[in-house]
Amino acid sequence: MFEKFKAFRTDFAGRPLVVETGKMAQLANGECLVRYGETVVHVAVTASAKPREGVDFFPLSVDFEEKLYSVGRIPGSYLRREGRPSDKAILVSRVIDRPIRPLFPKDMRNDVSVVCTVMSVDHDCLPEIAAMVGTSIALSVSDIPWHGPISGVSVGYVDGEYVINPTSAQRKVSKMAVTVASTDSRIAMIEAGADIVSDEVMYNGIMAGHEANQKIIEFIKGIQAEIGKAKFEYPSNEPDAELLDAVKQFAMDDVRLALDTDDKTVRDARLKPVYEKVHEKFDALYPDQEAKIDECMYKTQKYVVRRWLLDEQKRVDGRAMDQMRPLAAEVSLLPRVHGSGMFTRGQTQVLTVATLGAVSDAQLLDGIDEDESKRYIHQYNFPSYSVGETKPSRGPGRREIGHGALAERALVPVIPSVEDFPYAYRLVSEVLSSNGSTSQASICGSTLALMAAGVPIKAPVAGISCGLITEGERWMTMVDIQGLEDFFGDMDFKVAGTKEGITAIQMDLKIDGLTPEMVKEALEKTHKARNYILDEVMLKAIPEPRKELSKYAPKMLSTVIPVEKIREVIGTGGKVIQKICAECGVKVDVEEDGHVFVSGVDADNLKRAMSIIDTIVNDPEPGAIYTGKVTRLMDFGAFVEIAPGKEGLVHISRLDVKRTEKVTDVVNVGDEVLVKVLEIDDKGRLNLSRRDALIEVEGLVPENDISDMPRRPAPRRDDHRRHDDRPRASNGFIANTNKPNTRHDRERHE
Numbered sequence: 001m002f003e004k005f006k007a008f009r010t011d012f013a014g015r016p017l018v019v020e021t022g023k024m025a026q027l028a029n030g031e032c033l034v035r036y037g038e039t040v041v042h043v044a045v046t047a048s049a050k051p052r053e054g055v056d057f058f059p060l061s062v063d064f065e066e067k068l069y070s071v072g073r074i075p076g077s078y079l080r081r082e083g084r085p086s087d088k089a090i091l092v093s094r095v096i097d098r099p100i101r102p103l104f105p106k107d108m109r110n111d112v113s114v115v116c117t118v119m120s121v122d123h124d125c126l127p128e129i130a131a132m133v134g135t136s137i138a139l140s141v142s143d144i145p146w147h148g149p150i151s152g153v154s155v156g157y158v159d160g161e162y163v164i165n166p167t168s169a170q171r172k173v174s175k176m177a178v179t180v181a182s183t184d185s186r187i188a189m190i191e192a193g194a195d196i197v198s199d200e201v202m203y204n205g206i207m208a209g210h211e212a213n214q215k216i217i218e219f220i221k222g223i224q225a226e227i228g229k230a231k232f233e234y235p236s237n238e239p240d241a242e243l244l245d246a247v248k249q250f251a252m253d254d255v256r257l258a259l260d261t262d263d264k265t266v267r268d269a270r271l272k273p274v275y276e277k278v279h280e281k282f283d284a285l286y287p288d289q290e291a292k293i294d295e296c297m298y299k300t301q302k303y304v305v306r307r308w309l310l311d312e313q314k315r316v317d318g319r320a321m322d323q324m325r326p327l328a329a330e331v332s333l334l335p336r337v338h339g340s341g342m343f344t345r346g347q348t349q350v351l352t353v354a355t356l357g358a359v360s361d362a363q364l365l366d367g368i369d370e371d372e373s374k375r376y377i378h379q380y381n382f383p384s385y386s387v388g389e390t391k392p393s394r395g396p397g398r399r400e401i402g403h404g405a406l407a408e409r410a411l412v413p414v415i416p417s418v419e420d421f422p423y424a425y426r427l428v429s430e431v432l433s434s435n436g437s438t439s440q441a442s443i444c445g446s447t448l449a450l451m452a453a454g455v456p457i458k459a460p461v462a463g464i465s466c467g468l469i470t471e472g473e474r475w476m477t478m479v480d481i482q483g484l485e486d487f488f489g490d491m492d493f494k495v496a497g498t499k500e501g502i503t504a505i506q507m508d509l510k511i512d513g514l515t516p517e518m519v520k521e522a523l524e525k526t527h528k529a530r531n532y533i534l535d536e537v538m539l540k541a542i543p544e545p546r547k548e549l550s551k552y553a554p555k556m557l558s559t560v561i562p563v564e565k566i567r568e569v570i571g572t573g574g575k576v577i578q579k580i581c582a583e584c585g586v587k588v589d590v591e592e593d594g595h596v597f598v599s600g601v602d603a604d605n606l607k608r609a610m611s612i613i614d615t616i617v618n619d620p621e622p623g624a625i626y627t628g629k630v631t632r633l634m635d636f637g638a639f640v641e642i643a644p645g646k647e648g649l650v651h652i653s654r655l656d657v658k659r660t661e662k663v664t665d666v667v668n669v670g671d672e673v674l675v676k677v678l679e680i681d682d683k684g685r686l687n688l689s690r691r692d693a694l695i696e697v698e699g700l701v702p703e704n705d706i707s708d709m710p711r712r713p714a715p716r717r718d719d720h721r722r723h724d725d726r727p728r729a730s731n732g733f734i735a736n737t738n739k740p741n742t743r744h745d746r747e748r749h750e
Contacts, residue, residue: 006227010219012036012133013153013165013212015125017219019137021227030142030229034134037125040070042117043134047144051109051235056291056298060101062114064092064131066368070121076366086367090401092116092128095152096135099181099189102510103147107238112144121368124167129154132181137220143229147512150188151216152181155209157194157201162208168370176202178505180209184217186513192505193409194497196459199523202502206519239292239299243282247296248303251278255300262317262325264347264435264483265388271301302488309469309476309485316484317346322525324464324480327533329444329541331452338553339455341448343538346482347435352445353428354453356553358599360589361424375424376415380404380442386434402506403439404429407463410443410496410504411450414458421456422558422597436482437465439506443496444538453553454546460538461503463496464529466522470511477521479529491518495526499534554587554599557606563594565617568645576616576644583629584609615643620677620686625693630671633663640675640688648686650675655690658703666690674698 004022011017018035025031028044052059066089068075068082077083085093096116104112116131132152139146156166156174163170171177176194180187187210194202251274258270275297282293308314313321325346334340339354362375380403384391396404407429415425427449429442440463447460467481468491477493478485486492490511496504502523507514514522549555561569569590570577577588586600586609598609608627615626620642628640628648637651650673655666667673667690674693680686694700 004227008219008223010216012216015165017133017216019134019223021137021141021223028138028142029144030138030140032134032137032141034130034137036122036130036133038120038122039125039127039130040118040120041127041130041134042119043131043138044115044117045135045138045142045144046113047142047232048111051237052111054291055109056295058101058104058106058108059111060097060104060114061112062093062097062100062135063116064089064096064128065115065117067118068366068368070118070127071368086365087401087405088365088367088369090398091405092131094398094402095128095179095181095189095191096132098508099132099150099152100135100139100146100148102188102512103150103183105145105147105234107236108145108234109237110234114138118368123370126154126165127368128179129165133216133220137223140220140224141228143232145231145234148183149217149220149224150181150183151213151220152179152189153209153212153216154179155205155212157197157205162205164208164212176205178202178205178209180206180213182210182213182217183513184214184221186515187519188509188513190505190507190519192502193412194502194504195413196498196501196503198501199527202505203520203523207516210516237292237295239289239296243286243289243292244296244299247278247282247293248300250281251297251300252304255297255304259301259304259316259484262319262346267484268388305484305488306469306471309478310471310474313476315478317482319480321476321478322528324529324532325482327537329448329537331448331542336552338550339449339451339453341445341450341452341541342432343441343444343448345437345441345480347433348438348441348482349431349433350438350441350445351430351432352442352449353430354446354449354455355426355428356453356455356549357424357426358554358556358587358589359418359422359424359591359597360587361426375418376408376412376427377425378404378408378411378427378429378442378446380407380429380431380439382431382434382438386431386438403442406439406494406496406504406506407442407446410461410463411446411457413503414461414498416456416458418595419558422556423455423554425450425455434483436484436486437463437480437494440464440494440496443504444533448538448542451542451545454549456545459498459500460534461496461498462530462533462538463494463504464526464533466493466495466526467491468493468514468518468522475518477518477525479525491522493522493526495523495530497527497530499531554601555603555606557598557610559596559610559613561590561594561596561613561617563592566590566592566594568616569596569613571644579644580609580612584612588613612643615646620646620680622677622679625674625676625697627672628675628688630667630669630673633667633669635663638663638667640673640690642675642677642686642688646686648675648677648688650688650690654678654688654692657691657694657700 002023006021008019015037020033025044029046031044034041118127136149140149154165155178156163157176158170158174176197178192181189254274261267328344331341337353338356342351362373363377364373380400382400427446431438443463450457467478467485467489470490492508494506584605586598589597600606626642628642630638631641632639637649639647641647652660673690675688675690676693678687678689
């Protein structure tokens with residue numbers, strides 16, 4: 001039944017890699033099932049028989065489909081099925097797309113679809129790596145024109161050693177997570193997150209990944225040689241050489257004049273009449289080829305920009321190769337938000353707003369990864385007005401999600417631990433104007449917003465991009481590329497980090513790859529540029545995180561309680577914790593490891609809630625003073641609850657500093673009163689006194705004892721103890737000194 005079935009085996013970073021073809025999805029142009037350890041990913045690639053009409057780009061789609069059955073879980077949605085792709089799935093799709101896209105023919109317009117279905121997950125063997133390798137194999141053996149193969153690996157850095165495709169345990173302690181894709185000669189894609197590592201450590205890690213890829217590329221070439229199909233013919237979308245030459249000759253001078261400005265608005269205004277002039281000239285001569293004429297205009301602009309750079313060392317806006325556009329930074333633009341910062345680089349401008357929340361506000365993740373939540377969230381919005389266009393907002397697309405994730409990855413290494421600063425964070429970057437490198441501007445804006453919000457980040461982070469122009473063996477790089485240089489150039493190499501090291505990298509290419517020399521130069525140039533941005537712009541706007549939070553930000557206290565006490569703090573059906581929240585006007589989060597986080601606006605209410613929790617966890621001690629609530633009244637006294645489930649009796653003789661005839665003369669149900677714990681009897685019952693608490697805390701004098709009360713001797717000069725240096729309860733009130741305060745007390749005590 002499966003005459004075409006083939007299986008190929010190799011070793012991949014110490015684990016078996018098995019590739020099966022010919023059994024599944026036989027109607028696809030190419031397919032394979034990749035087994036890496038116990039991770040199983042199926043990849044199918046298809047192509048349309050004819051080009052898509054009216055498109056001026058190569059229509060490639062890549063989908064990484066997470067199936068929750070792969071990790072033995074049922075989706076949590078109402079329909080109990082997978083919905084839209086998770087952010088992680090979109091990011092993996094982009095990581096696979098970037099190295100394979102430049103290897104398709106530039107003039108092909110046939111739709112190509114890549115679908116990677118994750119069927120089983122072994123967390124020691126990353127499904128995204130299996131999917132990337134599977135995509136390369138499926139394209140290589142298919143009849144779809146493609147100039148591969150590629151391979152991809154993950155590189156970790158553990159205990160000073162590079163680890164290829166680290167296991168789950170190794171990833172948790174690794175100093176960096178770098179995905180490197182390669183062809184047989186060049187580096188095709190880099191996606192990295194790192195815990196502030198040096199340029200040298202990052203460069204050597206990239207090279208280690210590139211070297212590891214070569215074995216898998218040879219393995220794929222062997223599969224292709226054995227079962228690969230002949231590539232199909234396709235109609236080229238390249239304009240006729242005669243038409244291209246004619247348009248170039250006719251429009252070259254006008255294009256040069258239009259592009260020679262640092263203002264995108266002026267450039268677009270100048271180009272519009274040039275396009276009209278060209279179409280007026282050539283539409284009649286080349287009927288039904290308007291799209292081809294526009295392609296000729298694109299190639300003419302590209303030719304002008306690249307010639308300026310390669311031959312004249314001239315950038316469109318007149319800058320030197322390592323010169324950045326004018327920079328500006330501002331903080332606290334918005335009065336009622338927790339923190340805000342705006343970063344401007346030329347005509348690129350991003351406003352980032354920071355919001356602090358309780359730890360329970362962390363985002364829950366419903367995917368196939370081991371991570372179940374994240375407390376640092378960055379979101380990036382790119383409205384149409386930022387590029388001067390009119391288009392309705394339809395929510396974030398893949399580009400927005402990718403740029404947001406890059407900025408998030410860049411800042412995570414400097415976020416304080418939950419023990420040091422128990423908050424969740426949501427950063428939102430609003431792109432106000434775009435002319436290149438908005439993702440890097442959002443990194444700078446995020447640092448400004450966090451510092452303005454008073455978040456004690458470990459170090460400020462900045463981001464910058466580096467471009468590349470190549471022609472044969474000639475190549476050159478330039479920092480801070482604007483939109484036109486990105487559009488007509490060969491690379492957008494984005495690097496974020498502190499002054500000490502790198503925290504994130506994302507590399508987009510339009511060519512088949514980079515040499516090691518290109519990578520090293522890009523790292524060196526972006527490091528110098530980051531330092532300049534930090535020293536000359538960002539740290540002048542705000543030199544360090546503010547010492548105090550915004551008055552509108554929630555305040556937070558945290559403690560750790562014994563795990564066996566968690567049930568008592570939460571209570572049956574959550575009654576105890578709900579009561580604390582309602583009475584104190586706070587939010588209480590209790591984690592499985594015993595960490596307790598209390599958040600609210602009023603500091604006194606926070607302290608009171610923490611005191612109640614402390615009383616629940618730690619049994620009251622004689623002499624401690626608490627604020628309690630009257631729950632019941634009897635003829636002989638009042639019952640006061642000092643913490644949920646911990647109630648004691650205040651006898652009528654201990655209700656006030658003066659004689660009390662009736663309990664209701666002093667207190668009523670619901671009143672909050674200060675009480676002192678006198679004793680805990682052998683049955684665990686609390687005997688409380690409001691009278692003693694008032695005497696000790698407020699200094700009230702019993703009504704009948706004023707004339708007989710002994711005078712307190714003045715403290716001796718050599719006695720440095722203060723009169724209030726007595727033991728205190730955890731809520732800050734003075735604890736009992738076990739010394740009688742009046743003659744009446746002394747006599748009864750004796």
